Amino acid sequence: xxxxxxxxxxxxxxxxxxxxxxxxxxxxxxxxxxxxxxxxxxxxxxxxxxxxxxxxxxxxxxxxxxxxxxxxxxxxxxxxxxxxxxxxxxxxxxxxxxxxxxxxxxxxxxxxxxxxxxxxxxxxxxxxxxxxxxxxxxxxxxxxxxxxxxxxxxxxxxxxxxxxxxxxxxxxxxxxxxxxxxxxxxxxxxxxxxxxxxxxxxxxxxxxxxxxxxxxxxxxxxxxxxxxxxxxxxxxxxxxxxxxxxxxxxxxxxxxxxxxxxxxxxxxxxxxxxxxxxxxxxxxxxxxxxxxxxxxxxxxxxxxxxxxxxxxxxxxxxxxxxxxxxxxxxxxxxxxxxxxxxxxxxxxxxxxxxxxxxxxxxxx
Numbered sequence: 001x002x003x004x005x006x007x008x009x010x011x012x013x014x015x016x017x018x019x020x021x022x023x024x025x026x027x028x029x030x031x032x033x034x035x036x037x038x039x040x041x042x043x044x045x046x047x048x049x050x051x052x053x054x055x056x057x058x059x060x061x062x063x064x065x066x067x068x069x070x071x072x073x074x075x076x077x078x079x080x081x082x083x084x085x086x087x088x089x090x091x092x093x094x095x096x097x098x099x100x101x102x103x104x105x106x107x108x109x110x111x112x113x114x115x116x117x118x119x120x121x122x123x124x125x126x127x128x129x130x131x132x133x134x135x136x137x138x139x140x141x142x143x144x145x146x147x148x149x150x151x152x153x154x155x156x157x158x159x160x161x162x163x164x165x166x167x168x169x170x171x172x173x174x175x176x177x178x179x180x181x182x183x184x185x186x187x188x189x190x191x192x193x194x195x196x197x198x199x200x201x202x203x204x205x206x207x208x209x210x211x212x213x214x215x216x217x218x219x220x221x222x223x224x225x226x227x228x229x230x231x232x233x234x235x236x237x238x239x240x241x242x243x244x245x246x247x248x249x250x251x252x253x254x255x256x257x258x259x260x261x262x263x264x265x266x267x268x269x270x271x272x273x274x275x276x277x278x279x280x281x282x283x284x285x286x287x288x289x290x291x292x293x294x295x296x297x298x299x300x301x302x303x304x305x306x307x308x309x310x311x312x313x314x315x316x317x318x319x320x321x322x323x324x325x326x327x328x329x330x331x332x333x334x335x336x337x338x339x340x341x342x343x344x345x346x347x348x349x350x351x352x353x354x355x356x357x358x359x360x361x362x363x364x
Contacts, residue, residue, distance in 0.1 A: 004032065004033050145359075149170075229259040
């Protein structure tokens with residue numbers, strides 16, 4: 001039986017890992033999928049609560065890492081996972097996306113002569129100030145198997161010199177999770193809890209470091225939101241680090257009125273319902289760019305680049321830049337009915353996990 005360590009560490013990992021675990025159940029006689037939790041996200045709302053809701057337990061191993069940030073956390077994950085490999089060595093290390101957990105465990109696996117498989121390989125924005133972009137490129141260099149979500153990442157990898165035989169187009173596992181959880185999301189009372197009506201609010205998320213470091217933009221952006229909330233309600237779902245940063249900025253007053261509310265990170269079902277029923281989501285999240293396109297919801301991505309360009313060409317996503325006036329104007333135009341219809345994206349129909357599991361089963 002082939003032992004596969006599936007590395008999870010952050011909220012999007014848990015969501016996709018649930019879909020993968022379901023798919024791998026059809027091949028339990030050949031594949032032993034062991035979930036390794038690095039502890040990168042230790043906030044309950046971003047970790048334990050999501051794991052419990054999605055029934056991801058049992059976790060095979062929780063790594064013992066230091067609760068530090070930056071390079072220190074990366075190093076701590078590497079040392080802890082190296083110890084785990086010495087205890088119980090897998091045949092393959094399977095990593096999701098571009099988190100520090102994925103990079104750290106890929107490095108350890110490569111140094112230990114264990115094959116690395118990268119799900120969501122080849123995504124590129126070519127904006128190298130974004131840490132996740134660096135992680136993606138490094139993980140791909142360490143990977144034996146590169147599972148891609150659509151043809152654009154395939155083209156990226158071929159241009160960068162990767163061999164076709166190592167690239168496997170399987171589709172988008174996030175779509176698997178969306179379709180598997182939509183029914184549960186419908187049962188959520190999150191709209192009532194926050195006094196929101198379907199199609200009558202703006203949803204906002206913000207958490208990437210390259211944006212949070214832009215203090216002048218943040219101040220102007222929050223001022224614009226306060227003014228815009230006089231026109232339509234805004235529900236801002238703030239990552240814990242975003243909330244802490246804003247609370248420490250004297251120029252930003254987190255004293256929301258009825259039409260502008262700041263809420264903490266939501267569980268997956270609540271967030272799906274918020275997303276499905278908003279008039280537009282304004283975000284810097286790669287995952288929400290995908291989920292909004294899957295659901296046909298209008299999305300504005302802050303910044304000048306995305307590593308999910310298919311959400312621009314076939315989905316419902318638009319790049320909003322950093323100009324506050326232009327961002328406000330685009331939001332208003334969407335409220336007034338300027339919509340992108342979007343088109344079905346190949347491989348985003350909810351069967352990507354099955355394709356990954358079948359690929360590994362044929363190797364076993």
